[in-house]
Amino acid sequence: MEYKKTLLMPKTAFPMRGNLPNNEPKRQEKWEEMNVYAKVQERTKGRPFFILHDGPPYANGDIHMGHALNKIIKDFIVRYKSMSGYHAPYVPGWDTHGLPIETALSKKKKVNRKKMTVAEFRELCEKYAREQINSQRQQFMRLGVRGDWWNPYITLNKSYEAEQIKVFGEMAKKGYIYKGKKPVYWSPSSESALAEAEIEYHDKRSGSIYAAFKVVDGKGVLSNSDELVIWTTTPWTIPANLAIAVHPELDYNVVAVGGRSFVVASGLLETLKSELEWSEAKLTKTVKGSELENIVCRHPFYDRNSLVITGEHVTLDAGTGCVHTAPGHGEDDFLVAKKYGLDVLCPVDDKGVMTEEAPGFEGEFYDNINKTVSEKLEAAGSLLKLSFITHSYPHDWRTKKPVIFRATSQWFASIADFRDDLLKAVGETEWIPAWGETRIHNMVRDRGDWCISRQRVWGVPIPVFYGEDGQEIITEETIQHVSDLFREHGSNVWFEREAKDLLPEGFTSEHSPNGRFTKETDIMDVWFDSGSSHQAVLKERDDLSFPADLYFEGSDQYRGWFNSSLSTSVAINGEAPYKGVLSHGFVMDGEGKKMSKSLGNVIVPNDVMKQLGGDILRLWVASSDYQGDTRVSDAILKQVAETYRKIRNTFRFLLGNLHDFSPTRDAVNREEITGVHKFMLVKLNELIDKAHKGYNSYDFSSVYNGVRNFCTVELSAFYMDLAKDTLYIEHADHPERRMIQTVMYDVVVALAKLISPMLPHTADEVWENIPGVEEESVQLTDMPDALEQGNVDGLRAHWSAFMDLRDDVLKALEVARNEKVIGKSLQSAITLYPNAEKRALLEATDGLKKLFIVSKATVAKEGETAPANAQVFEGLAVVVEKAEGETCERCWQVKKSVGEHTEHPTLCAECVETVSKHYASVEL
Structure with missing residues (x-):
């Protein structure tokens, strides 16, 4: 007889293999057809x-x-x-x-x-x-x-x-936009200024030189035989030197070395003795940095002076305490030199080539003159030491080539004017991870003015006009007009038309009495582009x-x-x-x-x-733990694919066992669900709560781990395993079978929703195969709420304790299997010898043989002693034996009743009753 016909085996169109590379594009086409984004x-x-x-x-x-x-x-x-x-x-x-x-x-x-x-x-x-x-x-x-x-x-x-033009105009209106000549990051490889955000740091080998500048006017503090010692890793900037900076509060030593007299910071003298191999350095004088102010030195190889100035930026971190100052090649240099009215000399062009302002070096690429500079310093008797160091140096993030500081005329946004407001906004924002707040706070606190102009052509033009006198013209009227032109024609119109055709009709200005105007040729920093999206997108879109x-x-x-x-x-x-x-x-x-x-x-x-x-x-x-650096490899992806396979198989089992279930017709009242089945709903509630917390805190790995553990441990390794007998063997409307199906229905619906953000293709495929759902996509549903179950603390405590006990029993069965006492667990009969606590737990639990998946489970009488062959665990001894009787062809359990019924000699008594009562009309 074919008793398979009497078994309610799983049936589902949900395949074991997802075939994702082929099926996902088809599903995405379906989403496009149904316009799922609009429906959501x-x-x-x-x-x-x-x-x-x-x-x-x-x-x-x-x-x-x-x-x-x-x-x-x-x-x-x-x-x-x-x-x-x-x-x-x-x-x-x-x-x-x-x-x-x-x-x-x-x-x-x-x-x-x-x-x-x-x-x-x-x-x-x-x-x-x-x-x-x-x-x-x-x-x-x-x-x-x-x-x-x-x-x-x-x-x-x-x-x-x-809209970007309007952002620029509004900042200009508030006085935050200005044009000025100052050193900025300049990329010779890109031939453009760069912002801090476009800089990255890589190691670079540079020449490290110590050079002496002779005093020509000591102002009664130093003699004309004294020399100030500077240190730099950019020898190519020496032709642009105009000053030497000292700290006003630091002490400076005058030391006699080999017939010469050098001036260095007191705090660096011992280091310099070693670095410059000054075996004998006799201290002749000590002065404050402030006393050195306005002393005049001579440039080592040019016929010009180098003024001694004071600046708070000078430190004892490295060098000599006397800082070579080239106002055209450094922000600190520029700012301190400005106080003394020094020129902003920058003898380097857009391509990084030295200009005629650096006699003897004109036409040479800046980085190629370091050797020549060192030779000139040596010839002048100025070079004290030349070596090479490898250090972290700013590079252009696009070309990956070194940048320089170069003073040019640029457009800036004055961060200093609203820095306090920026810091306040930082403090009012939630930063995840929390260290993000400290990071951006420090960046804003220390940030200089933002250079927003670029010497390129592919970008949004800076909407500024110039009068005949060279004065910049930015008015609300011109900004609005340019914005309107861009909205109609795009920013290319700026390059297609003359300045007069870009201005409002009839526009006049005191700066152009003859009505002649020119236009700015620089474009805006791309970070100004994307940084304007709050206005151009968030505020503009309905x-x-x-x-x-x-x-x-x-x-x-x-x-x-x-x-x-x-x-x-x-x-x-x-x-x-x-x-x-x-x-x-x-x-x-x-x-x-x-x-x-x-x-x-x-x-x-x-x-x-x-x-x-x-x-x-x-x-x-x-x-992944994405908030730090994340690893990926073929091996890692293979492990993830294996997890996916387990999750998918869990769904397939759940769906397969709901093939004859209707949630409106067959579902059991949730209040009537009891025992282990109710415990599974408790575990489902725990998963739902965990998933909500994970998603809300952007901790997606906790959702991933929760779903994975629920599928592989709670379901596959426990509930689905013990449910098989009832699902397959009992008749369709058996109360416990419908109870299990109700639980599985709640589980599969909730799981499909919980995984939908992470696995949308799979979740939608699952959704299509769930009986009785009305929505055409799981994306058109809401996340599950935890099911109302009242006070479940006692239930949770009972089943958590039972699961620990069950683990011990499963270990005992595994040992018996390895020792060839039994094959499959259904071939076994177990006898349990518990202590008082675990006896109470076992006596309060129904269906022990189903829970342990054995053919017979007996709890020894109180006072019985476990035999010598028992496996002993904490508070429990377990004896595993081969069950007596024959294996039922239908339920696979070993029972003595198999063979007692002549019409169905291969079935146990329970299966005979089920077949006779519910499958009498089935031709076997």
Whole structure:
């Protein structure tokens, strides 16, 4: 007879293998067809806003693992908020201006920009940027990130540029914008000024020189035989030297060495004796730095003076305490020299080539003259020591080449004018991790004025006109007019028209009596572009709100987007553009090394999705401790894929055993659920609470671990295992079977919702296979709330204690299996010898043989002593024996009743009754 026909085995269309690389794109097409983003927004309209404002990635090249980590976590947050009481639209954005696109056109596309107008070249830049946006958009969407992808914000869009002009105008109106000549980071390789956010530090080998400047007018304090000793690691700046700075409060020693008389800081004398090999240095005099002020030295090889000045920036950290000062090549140098009316000499051009202001070096690249400078110093008797050091040095973050400080005429935003407001806004913002507040507070506190001008063409022009007298013209009228022009024509109009055609009709100015105007040719720093998004996006779009609830980007953005957005928003709005800021670390390889093509350790998101699927990549993100640096490798992804397989199999088992279940027809009243089944609902409640806490605190790994443990430990290793007998063997409407199915239904519905932010493709696939659900997608539901169960402390305590006892029994069964006493656990009969506490626990628990998955479970009578072959645990002894009887063909349990019924000789009495009563009409 075929008794299989009487078993209610699992049935489901939910496959064991997800085949994610092939099936996810099909599901995404379905989401597009149903316009799931719009449906989510419509469903949640009217709820409180939760706005995660997207920091725009740069539109150039394929996405990398850092992009994937960033966008996926944003998707976790937005999806969860949409399912937990908020209206959470997500508008992605792109940063599109700047040098990389200019370079890509020149190098990759072989565009000769010299053969075209600026406007023509900019049109090619825009075309290239939009191609990159389309490519990256498809890759981000392939990750499963839900958003308003066909209506994003783009910094080159006309409306965005128009609003950016208004931000500039408002800052100018408040007096925060000014033009001045001062040293800024200058990249000879990019031929442009850079902001602090565009600087990164790498090791560089530099010449280290000690040189002596002879006194020519000692002002009665020093003699003309004395020499001030300076130290520098930029010998190429010696041609620009105009002064020597000393600290007014420090003591300075005059020491006689080998027939010469040198002046150095007292606190550095012993170090310098060793460094300069002064075996004999006789102290002849000590003076305060303030006494040295206005003493005149002579430049070592030019016919000009070098004035001794005082400055608080001089320290005893290194050097000599006498600081070589070139006002055109250092911020401290510039500021202190300004007090003394010194010129800002900067004999280096845009390309880093020395000009005729540095006689003897003109036409040479700055970094190539270090040797010649040293030779001239030596010839003049000035060079005391030349060596080489490797030190951390600023580099251009795009070209990866060294930068210099160079005094040029630039546009600045005066951070100092509203620094207190910035610091106040920092303190009013929630920073996660907490150290983020200290980091950005210190950056704002120590930040100099922001250089916002760039000497490039691909960007938003600085909307300034110049009168015939050279005076800058920025008025509310001109700003509004330029903004309107950009909104209609885009910023290219600035390069297509003459200045007079960019001004309001009939515009006049006292600075141009003849009506002739010119226009600024510099563009704005790209950080001003993206830093204006709070105005151009949050305030301008009807589907968003200001300030954003959250900004979330990499930790490098404390000096970048977090900072520029804060500066522009506080300047024009008086508050931060965000209520909270969350940051993540960088993605490293499996050994914690930076990924690079040369090392061959690069993991590419597109490759991972082609091999494993987007949900595996998302699960890796969920498992990571993303607030620090995160590791990824093929081995790590393989482990994550194995976890996914276990979670998926759990869903398949749950769905398979709900094939004949209708939640409206078959569900048991939750108040009537008892015993271990109620305990599983308690465990489900614990998972729901843990998941809510994890999602709300952005601790996604706790959600991941909670779901993984619930699926593999609570369900697979326990509840599903013990439920099989009842689910398969009992008749369809057996009360305990329906009770189990009710629990499993609650579990699978809750689990599908809980994993939906992390595994949206899988969650939707699960949702399609759950009986009785009405919504077409789990994305159109809310997160589960914990089920009302009253006081469950006693239940939790009982079953937690029982699970510990069960672990001991399972260990005993495993030992018996290894010793060949039994095969499968159903072949065993166990006898338990508990102490008083565990006896009470066992006597209060029904269905012991099902819970232990054995054919017979007996609790020895009180006072019985365990035999010698018992396995002993704390408070419990267990005897495992082979069960007496034969194995029932239908329920696989070993029972003495097998063979007693002539019509069904291979069945036990219980199965005979079930078959006879419920399957009499089934042809066996």
